[in-house]
Amino acid sequence: MFDRRSFLGGAAAAGLAQPVAAQALDTIPLPAADLHGRNEDAYWAALRQQFLIPADVVNLNVGTVGSSPRPVLKAIFDGFETTEQMTQAGSEDYPIWGYGSWEAYRKPFADFMGATVDQMAILRNCTEANSYVANGFDMKPGDEVLMSDEEHGSGEMPWMLRQRRYGVVVKKFAMPKPPRDAADILNRINDAITPRTRIIFVSHISTATGVVLPAKEIAALARSKGILSAFDGAHAPGMIKVHLNDIGCDIYTGSMHKWLFATKGTGFLYLRDEDVMDRVWSTVVTGGYDDPTRKADRYMQIGSSCIPTLMGLNAAIGFANMIGMDRIEARNRMLADYIHDAMVKRGAQSWTSPDPALRGAIATVNVPPVQRMELQDWLWTNHKVRIRGGAPSKLRLATPYFLSKADIDRFLGLFDEFRRMKGIS
Ligand SMILES: Cc1ncc(COP(=O)(O)O)c(C=O)c1O
Structure with a gap:
């Protein structure tokens, strides 16, 4: 018998969180258009609310897969509800x-x-x-x-x-x-x-x-x-x-x-x-x-x-046009420069080009003898911070606009703590 419990059980078995009710997706207002000019931090914080990623999670790995914000999810869910009614105008129209x-x-x-x-x-x-x-x-x-x-x-x-x-x-x-x-x-x-x-x-x-x-x-x-x-x-x-x-x-x-x-x-x-x-x-x-x-x-x-x-x-x-690609790009790059420079100050070897024209919103650094997989697992399992990289010591840090400098500082503090824990100076 197919009931709600077994349906949610499917999500749980896949290690997923409980679903957010579709009706709740448009309850958080978008930031006012002029908020950016009045209070930039408040503007980005308001946009952060549009993502279902829990407030205590720092996701520095949009490079693998992004997370769709509420208006995108609403459009998808509404899309299923409307198309599944099979009421398209023409006799040859199907969804x-x-x-x-x-x-x-x-x-x-x-x-x-x-x-x-x-x-x-x-x-x-x-x-x-x-x-x-x-x-x-x-x-x-x-x-x-x-x-x-x-x-x-x-x-x-x-x-x-x-x-x-x-x-x-x-x-x-x-x-x-x-x-x-x-x-x-x-x-x-x-x-x-x-x-x-x-x-x-x-x-x-x-x-x-x-x-x-x-x-x-x-x-x-x-x-x-x-x-x-x-x-x-x-x-x-x-x-x-x-x-x-x-x-x-x-x-x-x-x-x-x-x-x-x-x-x-x-x-x-x-x-x-x-x-x-x-x-x-x-x-x-x-x-x-x-x-x-x-x-x-x-x-x-x-x-x-x-x-x-x-x-x-x-x-x-x-959603991207509402924010504006110029504004998104500037913010993405600013955050990548911020995390990159902070890592270099900590002695990381940069694999990010010194030429601004060759830089985007992914900062990559090499941090031997830190083992990337060990750090990555520790960050996610114990601290809800997600990064990715490559063997043995490469960290790939992706900085989408919805992150804040405080999120990045949290990662940096944890990176320092990990090194201390491992006795790496
Ligand atoms: C450069 C590049 N090409 C292709 C892909 C594959 O993308 P998709 O999973 O959307 O097919 C990726 C995924 O990370 C990528 O980084």
């Missing part, structure tokens, strides 16, 4: 994304990213979008893709699969840790290009170090050599302001569930024009995938998918 062109959702996101609706396909995550690129880009055995040695598994593995299965060649250049400036990265890319290089595939923002790569310059370098440029922008939407047509790249992928705090299950694939689309076969397909008049929407013909997910995406864009 499924995966067959139609859904401009009502693609256009706001394309606008947000400085692209047109014809260039933008909304997919289910960045991994899926990266797989479309690696799987679908026209290449012959022996042709090369050039990437950095800091790509996320979801960027690298689709190409590794293609290499194993079809004999294309994955070449890597080593990212400097940290890069001094844009030239430090561009020279390495330039040196690694060969006559067989067909495509450069790099992260816009490195998952390993948070370095913001000089996308516009990389796209221009690729173009000057007749090579396509593709960026994995999983971390970019909502962290920094992005104008895709200004970058001038051929292909760009990303996730909206991280820094834009949209629904889990939202990603995108941007293709500059029809020439590029002609060179990228689709991967998940149903009728319409090969209709060139559909432009980017032909990459969205993926079969039944979830419309309330897209409703949440629109709400997330509205």
Whole structure:
């Protein structure tokens, strides 16, 4: 028998908290538009209330997955309630994304990213979008893709699969840790290009170090050599302001569930024009995938998918626009600089670029002999502070706007306490 108890039991079994009643989601007012000018701290504190993350939790790991604020959750839940009534206007209208062109959702996101609706396909995550690129880009055995040695598994593995299965060649250049400036990265890319290089595939923002790569310059370098440029922008939407047509790249992928705090299950694939689309076969397909008049929407013909997910995406864009991307970016960066500088003062080795143009809202530091996993577990289990990093001693500290300096000071104090506890001076 299916009762409320067994339903909640499912959440408990998954280690989740009790659900917040959907009706309670819009009971906390948004900050007044002029509050930022009158009292900046109060403005950000009011926005913090829009997130369900408990007040005593400090989340320094939006880099893995974001948390959707109340208006986004409300849009998703309302979306389920309205679409499940099956009262769509037309006799052929059904609440499924995966067959139609859904401009009502693609256009706001394309606008947000400085692209047109014809260039933008909304997919289910960045991994899926990266797989479309690696799987679908026209290449012959022996042709090369050039990437950095800091790509996320979801960027690298689709190409590794293609290499194993079809004999294309994955070449890597080593990212400097940290890069001094844009030239430090561009020279390495330039040196690694060969006559067989067909495509450069790099992260816009490195998952390993948070370095913001000089996308516009990389796209221009690729173009000057007749090579396509593709960026994995999983971390970019909502962290920094992005104008895709200004970058001038051929292909760009990303996730909206991280820094834009949209629904889990939202990603995108941007293709500059029809020439590029002609060179990228689709991967998940149903009728319409090969209709060139559909432009980017032909990459969205993926079969039944979830419309309330897209409703949440629109709400997330509205939420970010309400605050303003300039304001979000400035706050994100200020907090990252704050935590970075405080860690360097404590003797940490910085893997964050000294060049402000190559910095975003992820500060990465190396702190030997501290063991990152030991610190990470201790912080979360005992103190409700969430960080992430890499073996053995790298800490990746992501600073979304809803954090405060007091949150960061709490982390810093605990970091000092951990070192004292371990006898590390
Ligand atoms: C650079 C990069 N690419 C791709 C991904 C995968 O994103 P998703 O889980 O949305 O597919 C991540 C996730 O952390 C990432 O950091």
